[in-house]
Amino acid sequence: xxxxxxxxxxxxxxxRACPFCGADVPPVVATPRPRVARIALLGAAVVATACGxxxxxxxxxxxxxxxxxxxxxxxxxTAAFYGAVPFDAGPDSGDGGDGG
Amino acid sequence: MTLGDRPRSLPIAPQAxxxxxxxxxxxxxxxxxxxxxxxxxxxxxxxxxxxxRHCGSRAGRARPDELGxxxxxxxxxxxxxxxxxxxxxxxxEAYLRDDWAEVAREIxxxxxxxxxxxxxxxxxxxRARIAxxxxxxxxxxxxxxxxxxxxxxxxxxxxxDSAMEAFDNLREAGIPVAANTQINRVxxxxxxxxxxxxxxxxxxxxxxQLTTAMGRAGDxxxxxxxxxxxLDVIPMLxxxxxxxxxxxxxxxxxxxxNIGYYGPYEAILRASFPGKHRGSxxxxxxxxxxxxxxxxxxxxxxxxxxxxxxxxxxxxxxxxWERAAALxxxxxxKASDLRGFCKTCYYADECKAGCNWTTHxxxxxxxxxxxxxxxxxxxxxxxxxxxxxKVEDAPGLPFDHGRFEIVRESWxx
Numbered sequence: 001x002x003x004x005x006x007x008x009x010x011x012x013x014x015x016r017a018c019p020f021c022g023a024d025v026p027p028v029v030a031t032p033r034p035r036v037a038r039i040a041l042l043g044a045a046v047v048a049t050a051c052g053x054x055x056x057x058x059x060x061x062x063x064x065x066x067x068x069x070x071x072x073x074x075x076x077x078t079a080a081f082y083g084a085v086p087f088d089a090g091p092d093s094g095d096g097g098d099g100g
Numbered sequence: 101m102t103l104g105d106r107p108r109s110l111p112i113a114p115q116a117x118x119x120x121x122x123x124x125x126x127x128x129x130x131x132x133x134x135x136x137x138x139x140x141x142x143x144x145x146x147x148x149x150x151x152x153r154h155c156g157s158r159a160g161r162a163r164p165d166e167l168g169x170x171x172x173x174x175x176x177x178x179x180x181x182x183x184x185x186x187x188x189x190x191x192x193e194a195y196l197r198d199d200w201a202e203v204a205r206e207i208x209x210x211x212x213x214x215x216x217x218x219x220x221x222x223x224x225x226x227r228a229r230i231a232x233x234x235x236x237x238x239x240x241x242x243x244x245x246x247x248x249x250x251x252x253x254x255x256x257x258x259x260x261d262s263a264m265e266a267f268d269n270l271r272e273a274g275i276p277v278a279a280n281t282q283i284n285r286v287x288x289x290x291x292x293x294x295x296x297x298x299x300x301x302x303x304x305x306x307x308x309q310l311t312t313a314m315g316r317a318g319d320x321x322x323x324x325x326x327x328x329x330x331l332d333v334i335p336m337l338x339x340x341x342x343x344x345x346x347x348x349x350x351x352x353x354x355x356x357x358n359i360g361y362y363g364p365y366e367a368i369l370r371a372s373f374p375g376k377h378r379g380s381x382x383x384x385x386x387x388x389x390x391x392x393x394x395x396x397x398x399x400x401x402x403x404x405x406x407x408x409x410x411x412x413x414x415x416x417x418x419x420x421w422e423r424a425a426a427l428x429x430x431x432x433x434k435a436s437d438l439r440g441f442c443k444t445c446y447y448a449d450e451c452k453a454g455c456n457w458t459t460h461x462x463x464x465x466x467x468x469x470x471x472x473x474x475x476x477x478x479x480x481x482x483x484x485x486x487x488x489x490k491v492e493d494a495p496g497l498p499f500d501h502g503r504f505e506i507v508r509e510s511w512x513x
Contacts, residue, residue, distance in 0.1 A: 003375055003450065010364040012377050012447070019446070063186075063213055063237035064276045064304040064352075 002028040103153060103252060103286065107319045112151055112255075113160020116498045119393035123410045125423035132431045133422040136183035137388035141190060141400035144172065144203060145392050146498060148192040150219045151255030154244075154282055154323055156314035156401060156461075157498045159192040166392040169199045171412070175390070176206045178417040184388065186213040189236075190400070192392070193219060195227050201234040208235030217242065217280060220266030221259055228266075228273035240278040240307065241266050245287040245294060253286060253323075267301040279303045283333060284311035284323045295340045299347045306344065308337070309356025310471055314403060314461040318494050318502045327470035327506070328485035334365045334473045341369060357381065358455040362447050363473040380452035383407075384427040391499075396420045398427045401457040404499035430456065440468035440506075441475050461501035462488070470506050485511050 003012040008023030018025050106112065145166055148159035167175065179187065187207045194200050194216055207214040215238045216231065223239075231239065241263050244253045250260040270277050279298045283291060291308075298306060310333070311317050313324055325333065337359070344351040355369050360378060367376035383389075384398025391397070394412040395404065409424025421427055433456075435448040442453040453459060459469040469475075470486050479485060485508070492503035 003377060005367045005376060010367055012362055012366060012375075012450075063215055064278075 004028050103320060103322055106153065107321075112158070112316075113148070114158055114496055114498065115161055116146055116163040116393075118165050119163075119391070119395050119411050119413075120404075120408050121411055122414050123408065123424065123426075125410060125415060125419055126425070126428075127423075129422045133428065135385045135431065137421065138183070138185045138386050139188070140179055140184045140186070140388040140390060141188045142390040143190050143192065143392050143400065144194050144200060145197040146192040147196040148219070149196065149221045149256075150193070150259055152219070152316065153253050153255055153320055154284065154311045154315075154317035156312065156317060157192070158315045158496070158500075159498070162192070162196075163391070163393045163498075166197075167394050167412075169202065171394065172199065172203050173206050175394070175412055175417065176203065176210055176212075178412070179207075179388075180210040180212060182388075182418050182421060184212060186215065188240075189214065189216045191218075193222070195222065195231075201230045204231070204234040204236050213237055215239065218266065219254065219259065220263040221256065222262070223266035223269055225269045225272065228269040228275060231270070232273040232275050236275060238276045238278055238304070239266075239270050240280050240305070241270075242281070243279050243294060243298060244282045244284075246290050246297070249287045249290065253282070253284075264301070267303075271302065276304050277301060278305040278307070280307040280309075282311045283308055283325070284317075285325055285329075286323060288325065288329070288333065288336075291336060292340055292343070295343060295351075299343070299351055302349065303351055304349065305352040305354055307354035307356055308359065310358050310458070312358060312401070312455075312458045312461060313488075313504060314401070314457070314501050315494070315499060318461065318500075321488075321490055324488065325471075326485075326487045327472075328476050328480070328487070330471055330473050331476050331480065334359075334363065334369070338365050338368050356455075358458040358471055361451050361454050361469075361472045361474055363477055365473065377450070378454075379450060380433065381430050381454065381456045383456060384421075384430050388421070396424070396427070398430065399457060402499075403457075403461055403501050404497075406460065438467040439465075441470075441479075442468050442472075445474065447474060462504050463506070464492075464501070464503045468506075479508075480511060483511055484508050 003014060004025050006013050006018040006023055006025050009018060009021040011020050013019060013025055016025050145162050146157060146159050147162040204214050214236050216236050217240045220241045243263050244250050247260040251257050267277050281294060310325060311323055317323060341353050344353045370376055370378055383402060387399050389397035389400030395408040396410050397407045407426045409426035410420035433452050435452060438448055438453050442448060453467050453469040456466045458471055459466045487507050487509060488504040489507050490504050494500045494502040
Protein backbone atom coordinates (compact mmCIF):
# COMPACT_ATOMS: atom_id res chain seq x y z
CA UNK A 1 0.00 0.00 0.00
CA UNK A 2 1.27 3.48 -0.83
CA UNK A 3 2.48 5.74 1.92
CA UNK A 4 1.31 9.32 2.32
CA UNK A 5 3.05 12.06 4.21
CA UNK A 6 1.06 13.22 7.23
CA UNK A 7 0.51 16.97 6.86
CA UNK A 8 0.82 17.43 10.59
CA UNK A 9 3.81 15.37 11.77
CA UNK A 10 5.41 14.75 8.34
CA UNK A 11 5.72 11.01 8.88
CA UNK A 12 4.87 8.50 6.18
CA UNK A 13 1.64 6.66 6.94
CA UNK A 14 -0.80 4.24 5.31
CA UNK A 15 -3.94 5.22 7.16
CA ARG A 16 -6.29 8.17 6.62
CA ALA A 17 -5.83 9.00 10.30
CA CYS A 18 -2.18 9.34 11.25
CA PRO A 19 -1.23 6.66 13.78
CA PHE A 20 1.51 8.91 15.13
CA CYS A 21 -0.34 12.19 15.72
CA GLY A 22 -3.99 11.51 14.87
CA ALA A 23 -4.24 14.10 12.09
CA ASP A 24 -6.33 13.52 8.98
CA VAL A 25 -4.17 12.38 6.09
CA PRO A 26 -5.29 13.02 2.51
CA PRO A 27 -5.20 9.99 0.22
CA VAL A 28 -2.30 9.45 -2.11
CA VAL A 29 -2.86 11.05 -5.48
CA ALA A 30 -1.64 8.57 -8.02
CA THR A 31 0.88 9.96 -10.45
CA PRO A 32 0.61 8.50 -13.94
CA ARG A 33 3.62 6.34 -14.50
CA PRO A 34 5.33 7.14 -17.77
CA ARG A 35 6.29 4.36 -20.09
CA VAL A 36 9.86 3.42 -19.47
CA ALA A 37 12.08 4.59 -22.25
CA ARG A 38 15.78 4.29 -22.56
CA ILE A 39 16.20 8.03 -22.43
CA ALA A 40 14.49 8.03 -19.06
CA LEU A 41 17.19 5.75 -17.79
CA LEU A 42 19.85 8.40 -18.11
CA GLY A 43 21.28 9.05 -14.73
CA ALA A 44 20.18 5.62 -13.70
CA ALA A 45 21.53 5.89 -10.22
CA VAL A 46 19.39 8.85 -9.28
CA VAL A 47 16.22 7.19 -8.10
CA ALA A 48 14.28 4.15 -9.09
CA THR A 49 11.24 2.91 -7.30
CA ALA A 50 8.91 1.46 -9.85
CA CYS A 51 8.54 -1.67 -7.79
CA GLY A 52 9.52 -0.29 -4.46
CA UNK A 53 13.19 -0.93 -5.00
CA UNK A 54 15.20 2.14 -4.30
CA UNK A 55 18.21 2.55 -6.47
CA UNK A 56 20.61 5.01 -5.01
CA UNK A 57 24.14 5.85 -5.99
CA UNK A 58 26.22 3.46 -3.99
CA UNK A 59 29.45 5.25 -4.72
CA UNK A 60 29.57 8.89 -5.65
CA UNK A 61 26.90 10.52 -7.73
CA UNK A 62 25.60 9.85 -11.21
CA UNK A 63 26.51 11.93 -14.22
CA UNK A 64 24.62 15.21 -14.51
CA UNK A 65 22.88 14.28 -17.73
CA UNK A 66 19.83 15.95 -19.15
CA UNK A 67 17.28 13.66 -17.56
CA UNK A 68 18.84 13.94 -14.18
CA UNK A 69 19.08 17.68 -14.48
CA UNK A 70 15.42 17.91 -15.34
CA UNK A 71 14.61 16.16 -12.14
CA UNK A 72 17.09 18.27 -10.27
CA UNK A 73 15.35 21.47 -11.29
CA UNK A 74 12.31 20.38 -9.36
CA UNK A 75 13.29 18.61 -6.20
CA UNK A 76 9.72 17.62 -5.52
CA UNK A 77 9.17 16.13 -8.93
CA THR A 78 8.93 12.43 -9.37
CA ALA A 79 12.08 11.26 -11.05
CA ALA A 80 12.03 8.88 -13.96
CA PHE A 81 10.53 5.52 -13.11
CA TYR A 82 12.62 2.62 -14.18
CA GLY A 83 13.65 0.42 -11.31
CA ALA A 84 14.17 -3.23 -11.68
CA VAL A 85 12.03 -3.70 -14.72
CA PRO A 86 13.02 -4.42 -18.28
CA PHE A 87 13.76 -1.24 -20.18
CA ASP A 88 10.88 -1.70 -22.57
CA ALA A 89 8.37 -2.75 -19.97
CA GLY A 90 5.03 -1.09 -19.94
CA PRO A 91 3.81 1.26 -17.27
CA ASP A 92 2.57 -1.42 -14.93
CA SER A 93 5.44 -3.81 -15.20
CA GLY A 94 7.12 -2.28 -12.21
CA ASP A 95 4.70 -3.94 -9.88
CA GLY A 96 6.35 -7.25 -10.47
CA GLY A 97 9.13 -8.77 -8.48
CA ASP A 98 8.84 -8.89 -4.75
CA GLY A 99 7.41 -5.43 -4.63
CA GLY A 100 9.92 -4.10 -2.19
CA MET B 101 40.53 15.53 17.33
CA THR B 102 42.32 12.21 17.43
CA LEU B 103 41.71 8.58 16.79
CA GLY B 104 44.88 7.45 18.47
CA ASP B 105 47.11 4.80 16.96
CA ARG B 106 45.75 2.37 14.45
CA PRO B 107 44.13 -0.30 16.60
CA ARG B 108 45.57 -3.49 15.15
CA SER B 109 48.95 -4.98 14.50
CA LEU B 110 47.86 -6.71 11.31
CA PRO B 111 49.09 -5.25 8.02
CA ILE B 112 47.25 -2.08 7.03
CA ALA B 113 46.95 -3.36 3.50
CA PRO B 114 46.74 -7.16 3.65
CA GLN B 115 47.14 -9.40 0.65
CA ALA B 116 43.67 -10.47 -0.42
CA UNK B 117 43.04 -14.21 -0.58
CA UNK B 118 42.33 -15.75 -3.98
CA UNK B 119 38.76 -15.47 -5.21
CA UNK B 120 36.17 -18.02 -4.16
CA UNK B 121 35.67 -20.23 -7.21
CA UNK B 122 33.17 -22.70 -8.57
CA UNK B 123 30.35 -21.64 -6.27
CA UNK B 124 27.04 -23.44 -6.80
CA UNK B 125 24.27 -21.97 -8.93
CA UNK B 126 20.63 -22.96 -8.80
CA UNK B 127 19.33 -25.09 -11.66
CA UNK B 128 16.28 -22.98 -12.28
CA UNK B 129 15.56 -19.31 -12.96
CA UNK B 130 12.46 -18.04 -11.15
CA UNK B 131 10.20 -15.18 -12.22
CA UNK B 132 11.64 -12.89 -9.55
CA UNK B 133 15.12 -13.46 -10.97
CA UNK B 134 14.14 -11.55 -14.10
CA UNK B 135 15.05 -8.28 -12.37
CA UNK B 136 18.02 -6.54 -13.93
CA UNK B 137 20.77 -4.37 -12.47
CA UNK B 138 20.66 -0.81 -13.62
CA UNK B 139 23.73 0.24 -11.71
CA UNK B 140 27.05 -1.61 -11.43
CA UNK B 141 29.91 -0.62 -9.18
CA UNK B 142 33.16 -2.18 -10.27
CA UNK B 143 36.32 -2.35 -8.18
CA UNK B 144 38.78 -2.72 -11.06
CA UNK B 145 41.77 -2.98 -8.72
CA UNK B 146 42.32 -3.17 -4.99
CA UNK B 147 45.56 -1.22 -5.35
CA UNK B 148 45.31 2.15 -3.62
CA UNK B 149 47.47 5.18 -2.90
CA UNK B 150 45.73 6.10 0.33
CA UNK B 151 45.50 4.24 3.65
CA UNK B 152 42.04 5.22 4.87
CA ARG B 153 41.20 4.27 8.41
CA HIS B 154 37.60 3.60 7.44
CA CYS B 155 38.33 1.60 4.29
CA GLY B 156 35.93 -1.34 4.15
CA SER B 157 38.06 -3.20 1.61
CA ARG B 158 41.36 -2.58 3.41
CA ALA B 159 42.64 -1.46 0.02
CA GLY B 160 46.30 -0.92 -0.77
CA ARG B 161 47.68 -3.98 -2.55
CA ALA B 162 46.26 -5.31 -5.78
CA ARG B 163 44.47 -8.63 -5.52
CA PRO B 164 46.67 -11.58 -6.55
CA ASP B 165 44.28 -12.66 -9.28
CA GLU B 166 42.74 -9.50 -10.73
CA LEU B 167 41.08 -9.81 -14.13
CA GLY B 168 43.23 -9.15 -17.17
CA UNK B 169 42.36 -6.59 -19.78
CA UNK B 170 40.64 -9.02 -22.13
CA UNK B 171 38.59 -10.41 -19.25
CA UNK B 172 37.56 -6.89 -18.24
CA UNK B 173 36.48 -5.99 -21.75
CA UNK B 174 34.47 -9.18 -22.01
CA UNK B 175 32.81 -8.39 -18.69
CA UNK B 176 31.87 -4.96 -20.00
CA UNK B 177 29.97 -6.62 -22.83
CA UNK B 178 28.31 -9.04 -20.42
CA UNK B 179 27.15 -6.13 -18.30
CA UNK B 180 25.67 -4.49 -21.36
CA UNK B 181 23.86 -7.70 -22.31
CA UNK B 182 22.52 -8.02 -18.77
CA UNK B 183 21.00 -4.55 -18.95
CA UNK B 184 23.37 -2.48 -16.84
CA UNK B 185 22.94 1.18 -17.64
CA UNK B 186 25.59 2.88 -15.54
CA UNK B 187 28.98 1.64 -14.37
CA UNK B 188 30.96 3.35 -11.63
CA UNK B 189 34.64 2.47 -11.55
CA UNK B 190 36.22 2.33 -8.12
CA UNK B 191 39.21 0.77 -6.40
CA UNK B 192 41.28 0.75 -4.41
CA GLU B 193 42.04 3.54 -6.78
CA ALA B 194 40.81 2.81 -10.28
CA TYR B 195 43.45 4.90 -12.06
CA LEU B 196 46.25 2.75 -10.62
CA ARG B 197 45.30 0.04 -13.07
CA ASP B 198 47.19 0.51 -16.33
CA ASP B 199 44.17 -0.18 -18.52
CA TRP B 200 41.62 1.84 -16.55
CA ALA B 201 40.94 4.22 -19.41
CA GLU B 202 40.63 1.35 -21.87
CA VAL B 203 37.97 -0.24 -19.67
CA ALA B 204 36.14 3.08 -19.35
CA ARG B 205 36.27 3.62 -23.11
CA GLU B 206 34.76 0.18 -23.72
CA ILE B 207 31.94 0.91 -21.29
CA UNK B 208 31.10 4.05 -23.23
CA UNK B 209 31.49 2.26 -26.55
CA UNK B 210 28.87 -0.21 -25.37
CA UNK B 211 26.49 2.65 -24.69
CA UNK B 212 26.59 2.56 -20.90
CA UNK B 213 27.21 5.53 -18.68
CA UNK B 214 30.60 5.58 -16.99
CA UNK B 215 31.50 7.42 -13.82
CA UNK B 216 34.35 7.06 -11.37
CA UNK B 217 34.86 7.53 -7.66
CA UNK B 218 38.30 8.50 -6.40
CA UNK B 219 40.25 9.63 -3.38
CA UNK B 220 41.94 11.99 -5.80
CA UNK B 221 45.47 11.73 -4.47
CA UNK B 222 46.96 11.07 -7.89
CA UNK B 223 44.29 12.52 -10.10
CA UNK B 224 46.65 14.79 -11.97
CA UNK B 225 45.84 17.03 -14.89
CA UNK B 226 47.08 14.32 -17.22
CA ARG B 227 44.90 11.62 -15.69
CA ALA B 228 41.92 13.99 -15.79
CA ARG B 229 42.51 14.52 -19.52
CA ILE B 230 42.77 10.76 -20.02
CA ALA B 231 39.49 10.28 -18.17
CA UNK B 232 37.82 12.86 -20.37
CA UNK B 233 39.20 11.28 -23.53
CA UNK B 234 37.94 7.87 -22.38
CA UNK B 235 34.43 9.30 -22.07
CA UNK B 236 34.05 9.26 -18.28
CA UNK B 237 31.07 11.48 -17.62
CA UNK B 238 31.43 12.37 -13.97
CA UNK B 239 33.95 11.82 -11.23
CA UNK B 240 33.07 11.82 -7.55
CA UNK B 241 35.88 12.77 -5.20
CA UNK B 242 35.81 11.43 -1.64
CA UNK B 243 36.07 14.18 0.95
CA UNK B 244 35.57 13.19 4.56
CA UNK B 245 36.25 16.38 6.40
CA UNK B 246 38.14 19.62 6.48
CA UNK B 247 41.91 19.40 6.06
CA UNK B 248 42.87 18.01 9.46
CA UNK B 249 40.11 15.44 9.86
CA UNK B 250 40.21 14.38 6.21
CA UNK B 251 43.95 13.68 6.41
CA UNK B 252 43.44 11.88 9.71
CA UNK B 253 40.81 9.56 8.23
CA UNK B 254 42.59 9.07 4.91
CA UNK B 255 45.85 8.16 6.61
CA UNK B 256 48.02 10.37 4.41
CA UNK B 257 49.01 13.95 5.13
CA UNK B 258 48.30 16.10 2.11
CA UNK B 259 45.43 13.96 0.87
CA UNK B 260 42.96 16.77 1.49
CA ASP B 261 44.93 19.15 -0.69
CA SER B 262 45.24 16.46 -3.35
CA ALA B 263 41.48 15.96 -3.34
CA MET B 264 40.92 19.68 -3.78
CA GLU B 265 43.36 19.69 -6.68
CA ALA B 266 41.53 16.74 -8.19
CA PHE B 267 38.32 18.79 -8.34
CA ASP B 268 40.19 21.55 -10.15
CA ASN B 269 41.96 19.19 -12.54
CA LEU B 270 38.73 17.42 -13.45
CA ARG B 271 36.81 20.61 -14.06
CA GLU B 272 39.66 21.98 -16.13
CA ALA B 273 39.47 18.83 -18.25
CA GLY B 274 35.74 19.34 -18.69
CA ILE B 275 34.49 16.55 -16.44
CA PRO B 276 31.57 17.33 -14.11
CA VAL B 277 32.51 16.74 -10.49
CA ALA B 278 30.60 15.30 -7.57
CA ALA B 279 31.61 14.40 -4.04
CA ASN B 280 30.98 11.68 -1.52
CA THR B 281 31.45 11.87 2.21
CA GLN B 282 31.48 9.49 5.13
CA ILE B 283 29.78 10.68 8.31
CA ASN B 284 31.29 9.52 11.58
CA ARG B 285 32.35 10.65 15.02
CA VAL B 286 35.42 12.45 13.77
CA UNK B 287 33.67 14.71 11.28
CA UNK B 288 30.08 14.91 12.48
CA UNK B 289 30.50 18.43 13.80
CA UNK B 290 31.97 19.77 10.58
CA UNK B 291 29.67 18.27 7.94
CA UNK B 292 27.93 21.59 7.19
CA UNK B 293 31.33 23.22 6.65
CA UNK B 294 32.43 20.33 4.45
CA UNK B 295 29.34 20.83 2.33
CA UNK B 296 30.09 24.54 1.98
CA UNK B 297 33.57 23.68 0.81
CA UNK B 298 32.29 21.16 -1.71
CA UNK B 299 29.68 23.57 -3.03
CA UNK B 300 32.48 26.05 -3.65
CA UNK B 301 34.03 23.41 -5.90
CA UNK B 302 30.85 23.47 -7.99
CA UNK B 303 29.89 19.88 -7.42
CA UNK B 304 26.70 18.76 -9.14
CA UNK B 305 25.90 16.08 -6.58
CA UNK B 306 26.78 15.05 -3.04
CA UNK B 307 26.41 11.54 -1.72
CA UNK B 308 26.92 10.76 1.93
CA GLN B 309 26.62 7.76 4.17
CA LEU B 310 27.39 6.69 7.69
CA THR B 311 30.77 5.11 8.22
CA THR B 312 30.00 1.42 8.51
CA ALA B 313 31.76 -1.23 10.56
CA MET B 314 33.45 -3.06 7.71
CA GLY B 315 37.15 -3.67 7.17
CA ARG B 316 39.34 -1.07 8.84
CA ALA B 317 36.32 0.95 9.98
CA GLY B 318 35.24 -2.00 12.08
CA ASP B 319 38.58 -1.85 13.83
CA UNK B 320 38.00 1.80 14.74
CA UNK B 321 35.29 1.85 17.38
CA UNK B 322 36.01 5.50 18.03
CA UNK B 323 35.14 6.33 14.44
CA UNK B 324 31.70 4.75 14.44
CA UNK B 325 28.64 6.69 15.47
CA UNK B 326 26.45 5.23 18.15
CA UNK B 327 23.00 4.39 16.79
CA UNK B 328 21.26 7.03 18.90
CA UNK B 329 23.37 9.71 17.23
CA UNK B 330 21.25 9.47 14.09
CA LEU B 331 18.89 11.72 16.04
CA ASP B 332 21.53 14.43 15.59
CA VAL B 333 22.70 13.42 12.12
CA ILE B 334 19.38 13.45 10.27
CA PRO B 335 18.17 16.94 11.31
CA MET B 336 21.67 18.28 10.56
CA LEU B 337 21.47 16.84 7.05
CA UNK B 338 18.09 18.46 6.54
CA UNK B 339 19.70 21.82 7.23
CA UNK B 340 22.48 21.01 4.77
CA UNK B 341 19.89 20.06 2.16
CA UNK B 342 18.41 23.52 2.38
CA UNK B 343 21.82 24.86 1.44
CA UNK B 344 22.16 22.33 -1.37
CA UNK B 345 18.81 23.36 -2.82
CA UNK B 346 19.75 27.03 -2.60
CA UNK B 347 23.25 26.61 -4.02
CA UNK B 348 24.07 27.88 -7.46
CA UNK B 349 24.35 25.63 -9.29
CA UNK B 350 21.99 23.51 -7.20
CA UNK B 351 23.68 20.49 -5.64
CA UNK B 352 21.78 17.25 -6.06
CA UNK B 353 21.44 15.51 -2.73
CA UNK B 354 21.97 11.75 -2.49
CA UNK B 355 21.45 10.20 0.94
CA UNK B 356 23.25 6.86 0.91
CA UNK B 357 21.52 3.59 1.61
CA ASN B 358 22.27 3.68 5.31
CA ILE B 359 20.91 7.18 5.89
CA GLY B 360 17.42 7.08 7.38
CA TYR B 361 14.90 5.78 7.93
CA TYR B 362 11.48 7.39 7.85
CA GLY B 363 10.47 9.71 10.67
CA PRO B 364 9.58 13.37 10.06
CA TYR B 365 12.63 14.14 7.91
CA GLU B 366 12.43 11.37 5.33
CA ALA B 367 10.16 13.30 2.98
CA ILE B 368 12.60 16.21 3.02
CA LEU B 369 15.79 14.22 2.57
CA ARG B 370 14.25 12.11 -0.19
CA ALA B 371 12.00 14.73 -1.71
CA SER B 372 12.92 13.67 -5.22
CA PHE B 373 12.04 10.02 -4.65
CA PRO B 374 8.62 8.78 -5.72
CA GLY B 375 6.58 8.78 -2.54
CA LYS B 376 9.37 10.80 -0.93
CA HIS B 377 10.81 7.78 0.80
CA ARG B 378 13.26 5.01 0.12
CA GLY B 379 12.34 1.41 -0.41
CA SER B 380 14.26 -1.61 0.74
CA UNK B 381 17.78 -2.77 -0.09
CA UNK B 382 18.36 -2.98 -3.84
CA UNK B 383 21.30 -5.39 -3.71
CA UNK B 384 20.83 -8.05 -6.35
CA UNK B 385 17.75 -6.34 -7.72
CA UNK B 386 18.89 -3.02 -9.11
CA UNK B 387 22.53 -2.98 -8.08
CA UNK B 388 25.50 -5.15 -8.99
CA UNK B 389 28.91 -5.21 -7.33
CA UNK B 390 32.09 -6.57 -8.89
CA UNK B 391 35.43 -7.21 -7.21
CA UNK B 392 38.65 -6.94 -9.21
CA UNK B 393 39.14 -10.72 -9.30
CA UNK B 394 35.80 -11.24 -11.04
CA UNK B 395 33.77 -11.97 -7.90
CA UNK B 396 30.12 -10.95 -8.26
CA UNK B 397 27.98 -9.55 -5.43
CA UNK B 398 24.57 -7.90 -5.28
CA UNK B 399 26.08 -4.73 -3.91
CA UNK B 400 29.73 -3.64 -3.97
CA UNK B 401 29.77 -2.99 -0.24
CA UNK B 402 28.59 -6.38 0.95
CA UNK B 403 31.19 -8.51 2.75
CA UNK B 404 33.03 -10.89 0.45
CA UNK B 405 32.89 -14.08 2.48
CA UNK B 406 29.11 -14.24 2.72
CA UNK B 407 27.89 -12.45 -0.39
CA UNK B 408 29.97 -13.48 -3.39
CA UNK B 409 27.64 -15.41 -5.66
CA UNK B 410 30.11 -16.53 -8.28
CA UNK B 411 33.05 -15.58 -10.43
CA UNK B 412 32.98 -14.55 -14.07
CA UNK B 413 35.91 -16.89 -14.72
CA UNK B 414 33.56 -19.78 -13.91
CA UNK B 415 30.16 -18.68 -15.21
CA UNK B 416 28.46 -16.01 -17.28
CA UNK B 417 27.48 -12.87 -15.43
CA UNK B 418 23.84 -13.42 -16.35
CA UNK B 419 23.85 -16.90 -14.84
CA UNK B 420 25.44 -15.69 -11.62
CA TRP B 421 22.98 -12.80 -11.43
CA GLU B 422 19.96 -15.02 -11.92
CA ARG B 423 20.98 -18.21 -10.16
CA ALA B 424 23.37 -17.46 -7.27
CA ALA B 425 21.82 -17.55 -3.81
CA ALA B 426 23.98 -14.62 -2.71
CA LEU B 427 22.49 -12.49 -5.47
CA UNK B 428 18.93 -13.62 -4.79
CA UNK B 429 18.62 -12.84 -1.12
CA UNK B 430 16.81 -9.50 -1.37
CA UNK B 431 14.47 -10.88 -4.02
CA UNK B 432 13.25 -13.28 -1.37
CA UNK B 433 13.48 -10.99 1.67
CA LYS B 434 10.21 -10.56 3.57
CA ALA B 435 9.19 -8.43 6.52
CA SER B 436 8.53 -11.63 8.45
CA ASP B 437 12.23 -12.48 8.13
CA LEU B 438 13.24 -9.43 10.17
CA ARG B 439 14.36 -9.49 13.78
CA GLY B 440 14.22 -7.35 16.90
CA PHE B 441 12.81 -3.85 16.61
CA CYS B 442 12.65 -4.06 12.82
CA LYS B 443 10.36 -7.09 12.87
CA THR B 444 7.58 -5.19 14.59
CA CYS B 445 8.28 -1.80 13.01
CA TYR B 446 5.45 0.11 11.34
CA TYR B 447 7.63 0.44 8.23
CA ALA B 448 8.80 -3.19 8.09
CA ASP B 449 7.08 -3.96 4.78
CA GLU B 450 8.62 -0.98 2.99
CA CYS B 451 12.01 -0.78 4.69
CA LYS B 452 12.88 -4.40 5.50
CA ALA B 453 15.54 -3.13 7.90
CA GLY B 454 17.18 -0.80 5.40
CA CYS B 455 20.76 -1.33 4.35
CA ASN B 456 21.66 -5.00 4.65
CA TRP B 457 25.36 -4.24 4.34
CA THR B 458 25.32 -1.98 7.37
CA THR B 459 23.48 -4.50 9.50
CA HIS B 460 25.42 -7.57 8.46
CA UNK B 461 28.88 -6.16 9.05
CA UNK B 462 27.77 -4.78 12.39
CA UNK B 463 25.88 -7.74 13.84
CA UNK B 464 26.91 -10.66 11.64
CA UNK B 465 23.40 -11.09 10.26
CA UNK B 466 20.73 -8.97 8.61
CA UNK B 467 17.26 -7.94 9.70
CA UNK B 468 17.68 -5.66 12.71
CA UNK B 469 19.25 -2.32 11.83
CA UNK B 470 19.96 0.01 14.76
CA UNK B 471 21.04 2.97 12.60
CA UNK B 472 17.51 4.24 12.09
CA UNK B 473 15.90 7.55 12.94
CA UNK B 474 12.41 6.11 13.45
CA UNK B 475 13.79 3.47 15.78
CA UNK B 476 16.02 5.79 17.80
CA UNK B 477 13.20 8.30 18.09
CA UNK B 478 10.70 5.67 19.22
CA UNK B 479 13.13 4.34 21.81
CA UNK B 480 13.92 7.83 23.04
CA UNK B 481 10.24 8.34 23.74
CA UNK B 482 10.55 5.29 25.98
CA UNK B 483 13.64 6.75 27.70
CA UNK B 484 15.99 4.24 26.04
CA UNK B 485 18.90 4.53 23.65
CA UNK B 486 21.10 2.02 21.84
CA UNK B 487 24.89 1.85 21.81
CA UNK B 488 27.31 -0.68 20.36
CA UNK B 489 29.69 -3.04 22.12
CA LYS B 490 32.33 -4.87 20.16
CA VAL B 491 32.41 -8.59 20.85
CA GLU B 492 34.56 -9.95 18.02
CA ASP B 493 37.45 -8.59 15.97
CA ALA B 494 37.59 -8.89 12.21
CA PRO B 495 40.19 -11.26 10.76
CA GLY B 496 41.90 -8.45 8.85
CA LEU B 497 41.00 -9.27 5.24
CA PRO B 498 39.44 -7.12 2.50
CA PHE B 499 35.68 -6.64 2.94
CA ASP B 500 35.64 -8.45 6.27
CA HIS B 501 33.89 -7.62 9.50
CA GLY B 502 33.94 -8.32 13.19
CA ARG B 503 30.83 -8.32 15.34
CA PHE B 504 29.12 -5.88 17.65
CA GLU B 505 26.18 -6.21 19.99
CA ILE B 506 23.45 -3.68 20.55
CA VAL B 507 23.27 -2.51 24.14
CA ARG B 508 20.22 -0.65 25.41
CA GLU B 509 20.63 1.89 28.17
CA SER B 510 18.62 4.68 29.72
CA TRP B 511 18.99 8.11 28.22
CA UNK B 512 21.16 10.15 30.53
CA UNK B 513 19.25 12.70 32.56
